[in-house]
Amino acid sequence: MRKKIVxxxxxxxGISAAQEFGDYEADITVIDKTNHHVFQPxxxxxxxxxxxxxxxxAPIRGILNKQKNITVVMDxxxxxxxxxxxxxxxxxxxxxxxxxxxxxxxxSYFGKDEWEKYAPGLKTLNDALFIREKIxxxxxTAEKMKDPDEVKKYLTFVIVGGGPTGVEMAGAIAEIVKxxxxxxxxxxxxxxxxxxxVEGEARLLLSYPDDLSARAAKDLESLGxxxxxxxxxxxxxxxxxxxxxxxxxTNNIIWAAGNSVSPLLKSLNxxxxxxxxVLVNPDLSxxxxxxxxxxxxxxxxxxxxxxxxxxxxxxxMQEGKYVAKIIMEGKDADLREPxxxxxxxxxxxxxRAKAVCIIAGFKFTGFFGWLLWCIIHILFLxxxxxxxxxxAEWAWYYLSFRHGIRLITGHPNKSK
Amino acid sequence: MRKKIVxxxxxxxGISAAQEFGDYEADITVIDKTNHHVFQPxxxxxxxxxxxxxxxxAPIRGILNKQKNITVVMDxxxxxxxxxxxxxxxxxxxxxxxxxxxxxxxxSYFGKDEWEKYAPGLKTLNDALFIREKIxxxxxTAEKMKDPDEVKKYLTFVIVGGGPTGVEMAGAIAEIVKxxxxxxxxxxxxxxxxxxxVEGEARLLLSYPDDLSARAAKDLESLGxxxxxxxxxxxxxxxxxxxxxxxxxTNNIIWAAGNSVSPLLKSLNxxxxxxxxVLVNPDLSxxxxxxxxxxxxxxxxxxxxxxxxxxxxxxxMQEGKYVAKIIMEGKDADLREPxxxxxxxxxxxxxRAKAVCIIAGFKFTGFFGWLLWCIIHILFLxxxxxxxxxxAEWAWYYLSFRHGIRLITGHPNKSK
Numbered sequence: 015m016r017k018k019i020v021x022x023x024x025x026x027x028g029i030s031a032a033q034e035f036g037d038y039e040a041d042i043t044v045i046d047k048t049n050h051h052v053f054q055p056x057x058x059x060x061x062x063x064x065x066x067x068x069x070x071x072a073p074i075r076g077i078l079n080k081q082k083n084i085t086v087v088m089d090x091x092x093x094x095x096x097x098x099x100x101x102x103x104x105x106x107x108x109x110x111x112x113x114x115x116x117x118x119x120x121x122s123y124f125g126k127d128e129w130e131k132y133a134p135g136l137k138t139l140n141d142a143l144f145i146r147e148k149i150x151x152x153x154x155t156a157e158k159m160k161d162p163d164e165v166k167k168y169l170t171f172v173i174v175g176g177g178p179t180g181v182e183m184a185g186a187i188a189e190i191v192k193x194x195x196x197x198x199x200x201x202x203x204x205x206x207x208x209x210x211x212v213e214g215e216a217r218l219l220l221s222y223p224d225d226l227s228a229r230a231a232k233d234l235e236s237l238g239x240x241x242x243x244x245x246x247x248x249x250x251x252x253x254x255x256x257x258x259x260x261x262x263x264t265n266n267i268i269w270a271a272g273n274s275v276s277p278l279l280k281s282l283n284x285x286x287x288x289x290x291x292v293l294v295n296p297d298l299s300x301x302x303x304x305x306x307x308x309x310x311x312x313x314x315x316x317x318x319x320x321x322x323x324x325x326x327x328x329x330x331m332q333e334g335k336y337v338a339k340i341i342m343e344g345k346d347a348d349l350r351e352p353x354x355x356x357x358x359x360x361x362x363x364x365x366r367a368k369a370v371c372i373i374a375g376f377k378f379t380g381f382f383g384w385l386l387w388c389i390i391h392i393l394f395l396x397x398x399x400x401x402x403x404x405x406a407e408w409a410w411y412y413l414s415f416r417h418g419i420r421l422i423t424g425h426p427n428k429s430k
Numbered sequence: 431m432r433k434k435i436v437x438x439x440x441x442x443x444g445i446s447a448a449q450e451f452g453d454y455e456a457d458i459t460v461i462d463k464t465n466h467h468v469f470q471p472x473x474x475x476x477x478x479x480x481x482x483x484x485x486x487x488a489p490i491r492g493i494l495n496k497q498k499n500i501t502v503v504m505d506x507x508x509x510x511x512x513x514x515x516x517x518x519x520x521x522x523x524x525x526x527x528x529x530x531x532x533x534x535x536x537x538s539y540f541g542k543d544e545w546e547k548y549a550p551g552l553k554t555l556n557d558a559l560f561i562r563e564k565i566x567x568x569x570x571t572a573e574k575m576k577d578p579d580e581v582k583k584y585l586t587f588v589i590v591g592g593g594p595t596g597v598e599m600a601g602a603i604a605e606i607v608k609x610x611x612x613x614x615x616x617x618x619x620x621x622x623x624x625x626x627x628v629e630g631e632a633r634l635l636l637s638y639p640d641d642l643s644a645r646a647a648k649d650l651e652s653l654g655x656x657x658x659x660x661x662x663x664x665x666x667x668x669x670x671x672x673x674x675x676x677x678x679x680t681n682n683i684i685w686a687a688g689n690s691v692s693p694l695l696k697s698l699n700x701x702x703x704x705x706x707x708v709l710v711n712p713d714l715s716x717x718x719x720x721x722x723x724x725x726x727x728x729x730x731x732x733x734x735x736x737x738x739x740x741x742x743x744x745x746x747m748q749e750g751k752y753v754a755k756i757i758m759e760g761k762d763a764d765l766r767e768p769x770x771x772x773x774x775x776x777x778x779x780x781x782r783a784k785a786v787c788i789i790a791g792f793k794f795t796g797f798f799g800w801l802l803w804c805i806i807h808i809l810f811l812x813x814x815x816x817x818x819x820x821x822a823e824w825a826w827y828y829l830s831f832r833h834g835i836r837l838i839t840g841h842p843n844k845s846k
Contacts, residue, residue: 049570049838066482068835075614076836085616088570088838105574139839154465154504158521198491200501406822410815419484420492422465422504423555 016041019341020101020110022091024051024074026327027116027310030334032078038342042084043108045101049073049088052139053395055327056404058179060142061268062186063150063419067139069403070395091117093281096303112305112341115279115292116334119311119325122274122289129250133267136179143423145268149187150422152265153195156202163263169207170264172255174247175271176213177220178362181230183268184211185364188237195420210240212247212257214271219362219370221324226370229379233364247271273325275312282306287314296352298337304347307340309333317355327394329355361387366412432457435757436517436526438507440467440490442743443532443726446750448494454758458500459524461517465489465504468555469811471743472820474595476558477684478602479566479835483555485819486811507533509697512719528721528757531695531708532750535727535741538690538705545666549683552595559839561684565603566838568681569611572618579679585623586680588671590663591687592629593636594778597646599684600627601780604653611836626656628663628673630687635778635786637740642786645795649780663687689741691728698722703730712768714753720763723756725749733771743810745771777803782828 017040021028024046032044053070060067075086089103094113101108121135134144149171156168171191173184191207211218211234217227218234218241231241242257249256254263275290284300285293291314293301298315300306309315310330315323323329336353343350359373361383369383378386388408395401433456437444440462448460469486476483491502505519510529517524537551550560565587572584587607589600607623627634627650633643634650634657647657658673665672670679691706700716701709707730709717714731716722725731726746731739739745752769759766775789777799785799794802804824811817 049566049836066484067837067839068482071837073614073836079614086614087574089574139837143839150465158503158505198489198495198502402822402826403819406818410818420465420489421483421487421555423483423559 017111018109019043019112019114020045020108021114021116022046022101023116023118023310024048024086025054025116025118025310025330027118027330027334028114029074029077030331031114031116031309031338032081032084032334034335034338035081035083035342037081037083038338040083042081043087044074044078044084045087045089045091045103045108046074047088047090048138049075050139051077053400054137055391056395057136057139057142058182058186060139060419061136061145061149061183062190063146063421064186065404065407066419067143069400069407071139072400091278093278096282096306113307114334114337114341115282115306115308115312116310116330117276117278117312119273119275119289119291121269122272123269124272126250129247130269132250132252133174133255133269135269136183146419147422148266149190150420153191153199153202154422155265156206157199158201165202165206166208167254167263168265169202170254170262171207171209171266171268172257172262172264173209173211173268173270174255175269176211176215176218176241177270178360180211180213180268180270181218181234181362181364183270184209184234184239185237185368187268188234188239189365192238204238208240209238210242210257210262212242212245212255214244214246216243221360222362222370222372223377226372226377226379230362230364230370233368233370233379237365273311279308279312295347297340297347297350298333298353299347307337309337315353323355326360328358332356361390363387433527434525435459435528435530436461436524437530437532438462438517439532439534439726440464440502441470441532441534441726441746443534443746443750444530445490445493446747447530447532447725447754448497448500448750450751450754451497451499451758453497453499456499458497459503460490460494460500461503461505461507461519461524462490463504463506464554465491466555467493469816470553471807471810473552473555473558474598474602476555476835477552477561477565477599478606479562479837480602481820481823482835483559485816485823487555488816507694509694512698512722529723530750530753530757531722531724531728532726532746533692533694533728535689535691535705535707537685538688539685540688542666545663546685548666548668549590549671549685551685552599562835563838564682565606566836569607569615569618570838571681572622573615574617581618581622582624583670583679584681585618586670586678587623587625587682587684588673588678588680589625589627589684589686590671591685592627592631592634592657593686594776596627596629596684596686597634597650597778597780599686600625600650600655601653601784603684604650604655605781608654620654624656625654626658626673626678628658628661628671630660630662632659637776638778638786638788639793642788642793642795646778646780646786649784649786649795653781689727695724695728711763713756713763713766714749714769715763723753725753731769739771742776744774748772777806779803 019042021044050071056070059065078084123129152168156165188209192204219227245258292308293314298307311325361371363369369387371378371383435458437460466487472486475481494500539545568584572581604625608620635643661674708724709730714723727741777787779785785803787794787799
């Protein structure tokens with residue numbers, strides 16, 4: 015009988031695993047809550063009106079449609095029954111011989127989940143559209159308000175978390191509200207806006223070398239971003255955010271701090287870390303179950319020095335390929351080669367023509383860093399179509415200084 | 431003192447009027463509920479996953495930002511006080527010397543407003559996203575269902591109304607569900623789908639010559655569309671739609687029949703027709719108020735033969751320009767030249783490479799008609815950016831047979 019393989023999640027890890035299987039003789043089912051794969055590194059550009067959702071997303075069915083051994087299902091997984099070897103979804107159940115769990119993560123509010131409604135995170139297309147709408151609506155509201163205090167509240171933007179997402183969001187927002195969009199308004203201007211980036215430690219981009227962190231901070235400050243170091247958020251409400259003892263009045267808080275994994279993993283009855291990640295063997299399988307694998311943000315996996323692997327796309331993709339190979343080889347658990355991450359580098363943009371990159375040990379900054387960043391991101395987009403569209407959109411934006419996707423569309427799920 | 435001119439609505443009529451004013455010495459305010467102008471003739475392509483919302487929309491501020499005499503406001507008009515010469519919005523009031531009302535229309539359910547929730551219409555980007563989501567979700571649901579009766583319900587599509595919108599929607603949906611998308615599914619196929627177009631009269635496209643109507647019907651039938659003539663919808667509920675005495679079980683009803691205008695016009699205390707349109711003078715002003723003009727779908731205006739002008743983009747655009755000129759000329763009402771509509775033609779597409787057109791009295795059909803349709807629609811798009819993007823998207827689609835924008839994004843207004 016053909017083996018049944020279930021992959022939960024159509025992100026970088028899940029898709030890489032599915033593609034690696036090629037035409038392998040098995041019944042493979044890929045389950046995702048949404049119908050599309052998202053290129054998450056560019057999500058902040060959707061949130062800041064530079065790209066359309068469809069520019070960085072592709073239907074999972076479309077990506078995998080040539081592999082006849084794969085069935086794609088849009089459904090939500092409720093729990094995993096290890097005893098019965100079943101994945102239970104909202105509408106049915108799927109038996110498995112091998113299971114690959116690649117469910118990603120959400121932002122963590124450190125136990126204060128009530129903050130989320132004022133301080134949305136950025137993990138899905140929905141999140142990005144929500145944030146885009148919030149930013150654009152704030153400018154519209156400020157334009158027609160009379161009370162200067164209220165205008166200031168709507169023109170203040172606070173980004174929490176100085177990792178790559180926080181740095182890229184802060185740069186992009188500063189550019190919108192201080193440069194590109196203000197020429198279209200009559201009552202508000204750049205000097206009335208304020209963009210703050212809050213980081214709990216003493217420097218940005220903790221996983222980067224010191225000098226690149228310093229460069230990123232300098233580049234952000236030259237765009238007009240105020241960086242608040244060594245401070246944590248102590249409260250969030252509809253009036254604003256408390257950073258240490260200082261209260262910043264704002265309608266626009268964006269959360270880019272900490273990760274937590276879906277409670278779904280609890281149904282595995284496996285050992286989890288504080289953030290809810292599953293502790294895995296060197297072959298990424300569950301401690302006591304060699305046929306269940308956890309990859310990407312949901313796994314607590316270590317590199318050869320014992321350091322935890324970061325929750326970034328290249329890690330998830332290499333893990334996906336590795337796990338598919340292990341399953342196809344069919345070796346016993348104790349004969350499997352351990353997973354090894356090959357670090358090609360990391361990079362983050364700051365605004366329109368600056369970036370910090372470290373690639374194969376070499377550092378790049380400024381315009382050349384940004385050019386590298388553009389090229390590499392376009393190469394890694396999943397389809398030719400998206401590559402072409404993003405390139406066209408960036409060329410347009412770079413030459414025109416205009417953000418193309420400035421739509422407030424409201425609630426698409428209501429017909430009025 | 432500078433004259434105060436208020437334009438309500440940023441559709442074809444409102445934008446044309448605003449642009450026609452150029453740098454005319456006046457304080458012009460453009461008020462719209464949304465922040466964007468939409469190219470409505472291509473809305474059905476957003477609803478059928480062929481174009482992104484941003485491809486056919488542009489921020490009103492961006493379109494008008496070079497005219498320093500214009501202030502754009504995103505706000506909702508609640509009522510118009512003719513006595514005080516005030517437009518009252520949700521957040522404030524605007525005094526006017528001249529008022530241009532260009533608020534468009536919504537679909538009419540002939541008094542059965544409860545049908546709308548099952549049978550959405552297509553007038554805004556929100557409507558289009560709602561319909562796109564409904565169509566794509568239906569295919570996903572059908573793919574995972576077991577009960578053949580339920581599968582059939584999700585794979586049946588009923589379009590109500592055989593005007594241009596209904597014809598274009600029926601053609602595009604037939605193409606999606608019968609040709610382009612089915613290769614990505616494993617459990618459903620084209621033979622299980624059904625697309626019906628319901629028309630109350632004996633032919634489609636009533637405003638077109640007989641032979642073009644017949645050609646459109648033939649082209650639709652060759653795509654697999656079942657056309658039901660001479661029948662009216664008698665009931666709509668969550669199980670389906672009743673057409674005459676026949677009940678069609680379906681989860682997908684799209685409403686493209688009849689128009690009705692916003693109740694806002696009632697606050698004018700002017701004479702309205704059955705659909706809520708305002709009866710206007712030959713100069714498009716209100717019967718007893720020469721400084722208030724109604725244009726586009728909201729007006730009941732007549733051409734020189736006494737026939738009512740259709741609710742289409744070219745009419746609204748010509749009316750917008752005309753009214754701006756009248757205001758700038760400043761002549762008394764009885765000295766104004768009446769509005770004359772110059773009919774350049776009409777056109778509708780049927781599926782991927784067919785169309786029916788009548789331009790300056792000449793008729794075009796088939797592939798050549800479709801090519802003309804493509805060229806003219808691209809020329810009329812509002813910005814270079816949109817022209818380029820739509821052309822690229824169409825080229826991609828024509829060559830690849832793939833719909834690019836297949837995203838189910840859910841509720842962007844909730845962060846989860």
